[in-house]
Amino acid sequence: MESSILESIGQEIIGVMSPVSLCMLLVVLLVYSLSDSNPFSSSSAPIRTAANLVYLENPSDTTAQKLEGALLNALVFVILIAIVTFVLVLLYYYNFTNFLKNYMRFSAFFVLGTMGGSIFLSIIQHFSIPIDSITCFLLLFNYTIVGVLSMFSGGMPIVLRQGYMVSLGIIVATWFTKLPEWTTWVLLVALALYDLVAVLAPGGPLKLLVELASSRDEELPALVYEARPTVARNEGNPRSTLGLLVAGVSDSGSVELQAVSNNNIRRDGAENRRSPEYTAIQVRNLENVEGERNRDEGERSPLVGHSRERYSSDSNSSEYSTVIHNRESETSVDEEMSPLVDLLGMDNEREHERRDSVVASRGIKLGLGDFVFYSVLVGRAAMYDLMTVYACYLAIISGLGCTLILLSVCHRALPALPISITLGVIFYFLTRLLMEPFVVGMATNLMMF
Amino acid sequence: GYALVALGPSLSLFIAVISKKPFLILTLLSSTLVWLISLIILSGIWRAFLPLNSTTWWPFAILIFTSIAFQEGLRLLFWKVYKRLEDILDAFADKVSKPRLYLTDKMQIALAGGLGHGVAHAVFFCLSLLTPAFGPATYFVDRCSQIPFFLVSAIIALAFVTVHTFSMVIAFNGYAEGNKVDQLFVPSVHLAAGMMVIFYFCSHVYATPSCSVSEPYYVQ
Numbered sequence: 001m002e003s004s005i006l007e008s009i010g011q012e013i014i015g016v017m018s019p020v021s022l023c024m025l026l027v028v029l030l031v032y033s034l035s036d037s038n039p040f041s042s043s044s045a046p047i048r049t050a051a052n053l054v055y056l057e058n059p060s061d062t063t064a065q066k067l068e069g070a071l072l073n074a075l076v077f078v079i080l081i082a083i084v085t086f087v088l089v090l091l092y093y094y095n096f097t098n099f100l101k102n103y104m105r106f107s108a109f110f111v112l113g114t115m116g117g118s119i120f121l122s123i124i125q126h127f128s129i130p131i132d133s134i135t136c137f138l139l140l141f142n143y144t145i146v147g148v149l150s151m152f153s154g155g156m157p158i159v160l161r162q163g164y165m166v167s168l169g170i171i172v173a174t175w176f177t178k179l180p181e182w183t184t185w186v187l188l189v190a191l192a193l194y195d196l197v198a199v200l201a202p203g204g205p206l207k208l209l210v211e212l213a214s215s216r217d218e219e220l221p222a223l224v225y226e227a228r229p230t231v232a233r234n235e236g237n238p239r240s241t242l243g244l245l246v247a248g249v250s251d252s253g254s255v256e257l258q259a260v261s262n263n264n265i266r267r268d269g270a271e272n273r274r275s276p277e278y279t280a281i282q283v284r285n286l287e288n289v290e291g292e293r294n295r296d297e298g299e300r301s302p303l304v305g306h307s308r309e310r311y312s313s314d315s316n317s318s319e320y321s322t323v324i325h326n327r328e329s330e331t332s333v334d335e336e337m338s339p340l341v342d343l344l345g346m347d348n349e350r351e352h353e354r355r356d357s358v359v360a361s362r363g364i365k366l367g368l369g370d371f372v373f374y375s376v377l378v379g380r381a382a383m384y385d386l387m388t389v390y391a392c393y394l395a396i397i398s399g400l401g402c403t404l405i406l407l408s409v410c411h412r413a414l415p416a417l418p419i420s421i422t423l424g425v426i427f428y429f430l431t432r433l434l435m436e437p438f439v440v441g442m443a444t445n446l447m448m449f
Numbered sequence: 450g451y452a453l454v455a456l457g458p459s460l461s462l463f464i465a466v467i468s469k470k471p472f473l474i475l476t477l478l479s480s481t482l483v484w485l486i487s488l489i490i491l492s493g494i495w496r497a498f499l500p501l502n503s504t505t506w507w508p509f510a511i512l513i514f515t516s517i518a519f520q521e522g523l524r525l526l527f528w529k530v531y532k533r534l535e536d537i538l539d540a541f542a543d544k545v546s547k548p549r550l551y552l553t554d555k556m557q558i559a560l561a562g563g564l565g566h567g568v569a570h571a572v573f574f575c576l577s578l579l580t581p582a583f584g585p586a587t588y589f590v591d592r593c594s595q596i597p598f599f600l601v602s603a604i605i606a607l608a609f610v611t612v613h614t615f616s617m618v619i620a621f622n623g624y625a626e627g628n629k630v631d632q633l634f635v636p637s638v639h640l641a642a643g644m645m646v647i648f649y650f651c652s653h654v655y656a657t658p659s660c661s662v663s664e665p666y667y668v669q
Binding site for chain 2: 010014390391397427435439
């Protein structure tokens with residue numbers, strides 16, 4: 001009996017959603033365990049960071065003051081991020097790529113070391129783990145070095161790289177949750193708006209960055225989470241079935257989402273803060289999918305040979321860093337409405353000329369900043385109550401799903417933040433104000449339905 | 450412990466059936482979301498009337514009745530969306546010349562949907578209230594002073610998970626075949642389960658240990 005399609009649809013969405021979920025879960029756990037330990041000391045000694053430059057929140061201020069202060073904080077933060085992104089674009093434009101790469105290595109090292117270290121220390125303190133300082137230091141050092149190595153050089157198993165990406169996201173998100181409450185919420189909304197503008201508006205820095213990178217046919221100088229499928233589960237393992245599914249509906253091609261984040265560190269007083277930016281690139285990758293899908297059937301025979309080549313080339317390049325499939329994306333605009341078969345025929349020739357170049361890795365890529373801010377939202381929801389955590393988690397996951405679907409419909413760079421964060425914030429406030437009295441009141445009276 | 454009581458069967462169902470097929474995970478998440486949205490809408494509607502006077506029972510009855518009616522309406526809506534989805538999936542299957550959706554597939558989708566509803570219920574009514582349970586003491590509700598509150602909610606959640614999960618399957622089957630009996634069976638079961646909670650209110654009238662009596666009814 002042939003396997004049903006139900007086995008394999010939606011695989012790449014899950015490939016992105018599971019690390020996001022994992023990251024959120026770990027951040028919630030960390031927030032719970034660390035906030036129990038010092039409920040008073042953290043609020044009494046607020047740290048002055050980049051996000052707190054203008055206004056330092058005090059629990060005893062009035063609402064209007066808090067709101068105003070939070071707005072100012074968020075504004076300053078977004079402006080700083082915008083400036084840094086523009087600097088990054090300039091550097092990239094003038095080909096200071098080496099400098100950028102080294103800077104990113106250094107910043108990753110620093111973040112993993114210091115921020116990860118302090119979280120590590122507070123965990124040890126909280127759980128009273130008997131461990132001496134030399135061991136601790138050695139462990140931390142090893143962890144940091146392996147992290148930097150895995151993220152920025154090839155030849156490492158992809159699982160390790162994914163794990164380090166997730167842990168980096170966790171560390172940064174945990175630090176962000178130390179911000180005061182109003183500031184956090186206003187900051188999240190401001191960043192979502194900024195993301196929307198920066199990616200979609202014509203002068204947006206992220207859009208410029210993406211276009212520069214794609215015109216040079218290079219990888220982006222950024223920290224990106226790649227959800228490559230690590231193991232082929234069954235024979236006809238299609239990589240981008242979502243796109244093909246949508247193709248079944250709307251006669252367009254399958255897609256590959258790349259959401260990229262740039263992480264920069266700014267020194268600010270005693271703190272280091274990471275300010276990520278995001279973008280998402282859309283790349284056509286239709287023929288891969290078709291080819292693999294029909295490997296067994298051999299129905300479209302010109303495709304079979306072609307797909308075999310592609311499959312082997314992909315397995316060679318599975319460890320390479322990402323390269324965007326740019327030549328396809330240029331022609332994709334014209335081919336958008338053409339039937340699938342023609343596209344395949346054309347791609348056959350293109351494939352031959354691109355035999356030697358590195359093939360782009362398939363699977364969805366999501367920027368690390370998205371991880372961070374989703375986790376920040378959920379972590380902040382966790383500080384209130386567990387019910388809000390679930391509500392926000394569901395909202396964010398559905399926002400991510402919507403973004404992915406939207407991506408496969410309109411073939412452009414898309415910001416991954418706005419939809420999810422809007423939904424998350426709405427659900428948080430709705431749950432907190434409306435649902436909680438309802439549910440708790442009913443449950444304590446043992447009314448359940 | 451309490452969490453496992455409430456969620457044990459659903460967890461095993463999840464691991465056995467759903468985690469293998471990513472599409473089912475997506476179905477689960479979306480049905481959970483739908484349940485959450487229905488809950489939010491209901492709480493929005495009822496917010497004006499809270500906190501209810503907890504000595505009389507009929508406001509609660511109305512509350513439950515409207516909530517259940519709303520949710521059953523949503524189930525119907527879910528079914529309509531599912532029909533459309535089925536068409537898309539079938540077209541897709543034809544395109545890649547794989548066989549169309551089998552009956553087991555359809556049932557699995559229905560199962561995943563129902564499980565999503567059930568898990569959402571368990572999470573929101575039971576798990577989110579469990580954080581106080583980590584502490585040293587436990588909590589008893591006035592109405593039912595024999596069993597700790599957490600255990601009660603866990604058992605009820607378990608019952609409802611089962612109810613939701615299988616009612617979705619039955620409902621889909623009923624709608625598909627136009628079988629009236631099946632179609633009416635589901636809402637009535639839901640209603641009956643909901644109305645059982647009214648038993649708790651009668652405890653102060655009859656002065657019987659009614660919650661320990663009602664619990665076995667629930668589990669059945």
